[in-house]
Amino acid sequence: MGISFDMTGTGDLAAALEQATKQFPVSTEKVLKKEARNIAKDLKRRVRSEAKGHNSKKTGKKLEQSFRQGRVIRSGNNYTVAVTSKAPHYHLYEEGHELVSHNRKNRKGKKKLGTGKKIGVVKGRKTVGRYMAQRSEYSEMIGQEILNAILEDANDDA
Secondary structure, three states, rough: OOOOOOOOEEEEEEEEHHHHHHHHHHHHHHHHHHHHHHHHHHHHHHHHHHHOOEEEEOOEEHHHEEEEEEEEEEEOOOOEEEEOOOOOHHHHHHHHHEEEOOOOOOOOEEEEEOOOEEEEEEOOOOOOHHHHHHHHHHHHHHHHHHHHHHHHHHHHHH
């Protein structure tokens, strides 16, 4: 369902609306990138306080330093920006996993198959899920910020 209307005449309002229509994608992308940077910074602070000692054994980097702003993707009328984690162990921290003992070794030092035993379950922390649920309250504010950016950019060009 969309709103459509025809405007006749060549007044200031028509010119301003046409300029705002052209400015919409640029302003939206700018605001969404800014929001993604803010989300990545907030997640870094939250994970720093909640995930002490969660480092990747492969890369040695801390989980808190792994959050990155993604590209703005336009799909039809929808704009999406992703905040991603480059940590290979992020999903284990967020979703949880089974705790398994190490495999025993035979006399030659090779691992024996099937000797790892399930010790317990590590519950997921759901840090990002909880944060995004809180952040959803700001969606109206983000829409207002996009509108203000469009109007500001349209006034600068006029």
